Amino acid sequence: MTNEYYDFGPYKIHHSSVFYITDLSFAFVNLRPAMPGHVLVCPKREAKRVADLTADEITELWIIAQKVGKQLESYHKASSLRFGIQDGPQAGQTVPHVHIHIIPWPNADYAKNDDKYDEINENEELKQKLALDKERKDRSLEEMAKEADEYRKFVF
Numbered sequence: 349m350t351n352e353y354y355d356f357g358p359y360k361i362h363h364s365s366v367f368y369i370t371d372l373s374f375a376f377v378n379l380r381p382a383m384p385g386h387v388l389v390c391p392k393r394e395a396k397r398v399a400d401l402t403a404d405e406i407t408e409l410w411i412i413a414q415k416v417g418k419q420l421e422s423y424h425k426a427s428s429l430r431f432g433i434q435d436g437p438q439a440g441q442t443v444p445h446v447h448i449h450i451i452p453w454p455n456a457d458y459a460k461n462d463d464k465y466d467e468i469n470e471n472e473e474l475k476q477k478l479a480l481d482k483e484r485k486d487r488s489l490e491e492m493a494k495e496a497d498e499y500r501k502f503v504f
C-alpha cells in the first residue's frame with residue numbers, strides 16, 4: 349500500500365476509488381458492480397482467506413461493512429442488503445484477498461423470496477432497473493472516482 353494505491357490481491361486500487369479507510373481496512377467502489385452500490389470492504393493486509401485474518405481484522409471488517417451497508421442502503425433507497433464473502437476459488441473467489449461484497453437490494457417484495465433471481469429474470473421492468481442483463485464491463489477510473497466522491501460525503 350502507498351498513499352496513492354491500495355493493494356487488492358494483484359490489483360492496485362487507486363485512492364480515488366476508496367471512500368472509507370480505517371487502521372486495518374478500506375472500502376472501495378467496484379470495477380464491475382453487479383448492481384448500483386455494489387462495493388467491497390477489504391483488510392489492508394493481503395490475507396487470502398477468512399481463516400488468515402486476525403481477530404482485530406475480522407472485527408473491524410464487519411464493523412465497517414455494517415456501517416457502510418447501512419448508509420448505502422439509505423443512499424440507494426434500498427430496502428435490504430446482501431453481504432457476501434466468496435472464501436476460496438471453489439466458492440467463486442476470483443481475487444485472492446479477503447473482501448466482503450455489500451450489495452444494496454432494492455425491492456422489499458423480493459426480500460423474503462428464495463427464488464428471487466428467477467423472479468427477477470421473469471420481470472422485465474425489474475431486470476432493467478437492476479441492469480442484470482447488462483454486460484458487466486470495466487468502468488473508467490473517472491466513473492469510479494465520481495461514485496466514491498459521493499459516498500465520502502456521507503460515509504464516516
Ligand SMILES: Nc1ncnc2c1ncn2[C@@H]1O[C@H](COP(=O)(O)OP(=O)(O)OP(=O)(O)OC[C@H]2O[C@@H](n3cnc4c(N)ncnc43)[C@H](O)[C@@H]2O)[C@@H](O)[C@H]1O
Pocket residue numbers: 359360361377378379380381382383388430431432433434440441442443444449451480
Ligand atoms: N481492480 C479492481 N477494482 C475494483 N474492483 C475490482 C477490481 N478487480 C476486481 N474487482 C471486483 O472484485 C470483486 C471480486 O469478487 P470475488 O473474488 O468474490 O469474485 P467475483 O465472482 O468476481 O464476484 P462478483 O461476481 O462481483 O460478486 C459475487 C457476489 O455478488 C453476488 N452477485 C453477483 N451477481 C449478482 C447479481 N446480478 N445480483 C445480485 N447479487 C449478485 C453474488 O451472490 C456474490 O455474493 C468483483 O466484484 C470484481 O468486480
